[in-house]
Amino acid sequence: MTEGKFRLDERFTMAVNGFTNERLLQYARRVMQRLVNRSGIFLIQPEVKLSPADMPGTMVLSCRRQGKLALNMDESYTLAVTPAGIALQAEGDIGILRGLETFLQLLAADETGYYFPAVVIRDRPRFPWRGLLLDACRHFMPLEVISRTLDGMAMVKMNVFHWHLSENQGFRIESQTFPRLQQIGSDGLYYTQEQVRDVIRYAEMRGIRVVPEFDIPGHSTAWLVAYPELASGPGPYLIERKYGIMDPTFNPALEKTYTFFKSFFAEMSRLFADDFLHIGGDEVNGNEWDANPGIQAFKKKHRLEDNRALQNYFNTRINDILKKNGKKMIGWDEIYAPGLDRQAIIHSWRGREALEKSARDGYRSILSNGFYIDLLQSTAYHYLNDPLPADSQLNVVEQKNILGGEATMWSELVSTETVDSRIWPRTAAIAERLWSPGTVRDVDDMFGRLDNISAGLEEVGLAHVKNREMLLRRLAGSSDAHSLRLLVGVLEPVKEYDRHNSGKPYTFFSPLSRLVDAAIVDPAPAREFEKLLAIFLKNRDADTFKTIMCTFAAWEGNHERLLALVRSAPLVGEITPLSRDLAALGNIGKEAAAYIFNKGKAPDDWLEGAKQAVLAAAKPKIELELRPAKAVLQLLEAVVPVSRQGKEE
């Protein structure tokens, strides 16, 4: 921070000094438009100029060359804001892109208008691999989802889009060599090659690499629907509608399998520009291999001791094919085996131990364990999940092997309507973990900034906020959604794999439009309540008491309105128990807070009953958790029972 402010007014303009290219120019134009839309200013010179204007109030962008979009690309930049002007400098144009996002983050407002605080920022990323995996298979993700996701990634300076393109539930990309793959294996839901080229170009214009994943030899039902002759089982196969680990697996004992992949990967290697290609390789259960005498014979002949060795044989053959096509292989933990090519990257879903082991053995690796955003864990949990924590025992050379990490958005339980609220804003916290120094880890501070970032993400079309409101409107039908809104503000969806175990038979066709789909992790009203309660327990002051009593009353009063809504909106009916529990929390909270505030003592049996009721309310129902239950329990702990002896306070 330095002295003063750069005031934004209609004279503001942006100019490029020195090297320029289409990527830099288009990005700068979009940033100008976002600035204009945020501030409502009618600029006199809205066009990005190609020479440094000598006008005052100019922002000058200067870099020396076009950045190469590849692992270890240069993303560093220096941003200097003074009251007289703004300078953004970088070695490559990609650094300018990153700096422009920081520039927009700095926009602030006071009574006089909009301004940028004077600062000098010298910035570069901690890890070179900062990715987001999007599973376009379990549920297909149309192009507009891809493009807004890429825009969101660019906003938070992520640089790898990991595109999961094949699965048991669908083969999602056009192959011109093997068109049956998409014709038979996709339900018509796939990307054409031209669309893929558009996506790659779109990502490139935002400084983002696109790494495709073709998950083999398991997770491959959709391929085998089209080419059952390459399977390890007898077939025939149907596109899988359910979720979980499935048997269908490519046959590694057949030479024609490799002939197929030779053509297939030659085609895909031409299509995708990045140096890396992901072959998945996870969760091969071996059932089909064990049941196939030909495969058993093949293992014996090649002295492949077990299925792991067999898969390693398969991977080695695939790696050779990729190498011939100029690609380096990435795979999940399971590909890590003796003799693995030194150029391969291990993608760790298993966790720190696996990650560090491969780093010690000289393999590069990226972390996704702890970044599974589809499991709906808290933002704080992801934020503190460091690929290279402070207590790491790796030496400097080994540390270099930890390239970074990837958030993973598996799509069993998300639709086009809900995917944004599962990715954002939590992924911004992961992006910060991977960009900023490991010492930046204040959770409260992160949450404060996260709400700002969340608002910014809406500018590029992300629907993480607005689609939740839409789902509530749809649930409420023609009635007022207010009671639903209050309820969902204190609910969280159950975590990890609990939705799959909740009794609802989730398939590709299931509704993803119930209250659990509108609920998010770390909803703001619940967070605010917890803060308020902590203040109350500390200060026991009249103002906080009054505010907290209002919240409790609102919870209590909401139930009747929800019951009225249920009469015209049958789908809301299943929510009734949660609403009743929230009303109970409100009622108990009110009494407990009053005991505390008035320094009274509560009858022991009331207190015991209240605790039991809150514990019951804390139990997940219809795939949802009532988040304030824990905080209300804390409140009850602070209530003094009549039976307690001695002086209080």
Place this chain on the structure above:
Amino acid sequence: MTEGKFRLDERFTMAVNGFTNERLLQYARRVMQRLVNRSGIFLIQPEVKLSPADMPGTMVLSCRRQGKLALNMDESYTLAVTPAGIALQAEGDIGILRGLETFLQLLAADETGYYFPAVVIRDRPRFPWRGLLLDACRHFMPLEVISRTLDGMAMVKMNVFHWHLSENQGFRIESQTFPRLQQIGSDGLYYTQEQVRDVIRYAEMRGIRVVPEFDIPGHSTAWLVAYPELASGPGPYLIERKYGIMDPTFNPALEKTYTFFKSFFAEMSRLFADDFLHIGGDEVNGNEWDANPGIQAFKKKHRLEDNRALQNYFNTRINDILKKNGKKMIGWDEIYAPGLDRQAIIHSWRGREALEKSARDGYRSILSNGFYIDLLQSTAYHYLNDPLPADSQLNVVEQKNILGGEATMWSELVSTETVDSRIWPRTAAIAERLWSPGTVRDVDDMFGRLDNISAGLEEVGLAHVKNREMLLRRLAGSSDAHSLRLLVGVLEPVKEYDRHNSGKPYTFFSPLSRLVDAAIVDPAPAREFEKLLAIFLKNRDADTFKTIMCTFAAWEGNHERLLALVRSAPLVGEITPLSRDLAALGNIGKEAAAYIFNKGKAPDDWLEGAKQAVLAAAKPKIELELRPAKAVLQLLEAVVPVSRQGKEE
């Protein structure tokens, strides 16, 4: 309506009987998914079956053949719902598509659950041409806008997407013959041919024709930036950033102009499948023609009396080119001239007189006058705008020449974020005008149904509701947007071309994110207030009095909260006068209503002062109108002044 209900439960399934194709199947699958998402039901048989299931509770779709996507295509269908099952029948598959939308519209709910009322519907459109024009030039409309617009059109059974692709402000489509058009004339904002093919395919799968418009010889600055040698003026030209009628015009006196269009239209005719191609032809101001001696000489030589004759000469040459490429010409009113090809269609922006004249002369025509949705006129106005009104003097043969109409979404003042709220839900009322009998014209009933349709439109991704909320959030910054929400609920943007005359220098780069952009026509809170006021003036009952007093108090109390918001959100500052006016309306309304309810008399000077204040509040400010001012004036009219003699009531 017949007896009973078809109850929706998890046994519901859909089956195709007889003819099927990819269009029908994909459409039926999407309808099933919308039904599932609306009802939250986990269906046992969610896949659309290819044979008539013998299960109870099946909906059977049957048609005989693939519909040809062309003018006068068969869109009729019969939908029969009984308590035991649902049958949807049509001659062609496009009729099934239309019937499926009706089917979804019928979904209703009661305390027991979701159901379809028993009905028999025999339905077909009144007009064969029911279109929406989208201007992708003044502001570029990315593919996701196009696709969600097409989905919205399909929901309301519209069948022509009129794609305005060239303008002074941009040339928006890739030409492979003349690539400079998009390279120099588009700022990089254009559709590739592959994307255009995707759009055509997307529309075809929804039973929608795509008619491209290339506006010539005027409205053509962006072409002439790339090819100044084809212009009537000396050039050079720059992409236009402002709006209005501009001088740049193709040179109709040069043979190379026709050589150019011969190649150009050959290319575009191959790309676009429809029989029709729109050449615009509107608003040629003739300035460049009058100033060009070569063109003057050409006119003399060819005995072309005036510029109209010259343009007619040009149109005739273009029509010949189109005919050679198998296309029929459409153009705006201006193309109508002696000798015009009988196959041509006149597109009327001028109105009923022009429309009827061409129909009498044996030309087919479509109406857009009265359907200019960008001018922000009331839904009722558009709804009652009949291309063939009950008092039409045309005979039966002439009436057949009126093919229908098109809503026009010109994009000077809309962005990707606001375009949906300018098109929807008002266009649904136009769609009904063009589909349903002319006798269906109850405005109140239309509004009741419109709110339902609006909710349904959100299912296919339309952002007309949710983006308004987003704009308010952005305006409010990190503060609560409640005061803005209340205010915008009673504001309407100014109508016709008044925003251009408001003092703000609108260009391609201007912000479209101010309160006026979040305001819509016919906002629900304003409509509800007017209804309430009418009831109060009629009944003068205590309940309505109480409710209306609450509304007035809310208006009055909102101003202070808005002022607080302004301190942290400077862009909101410009709204202050409107907020002050609304507070004044609230204050005046409260007093007036009390006089009326209490059967008191108001001092004459108070009444006069109040009227002046309301008239002042009724005046547009910062491009917005305070809609309740008129109703409050009505309320004042009902107040009895002290000076009035005689018995009251």
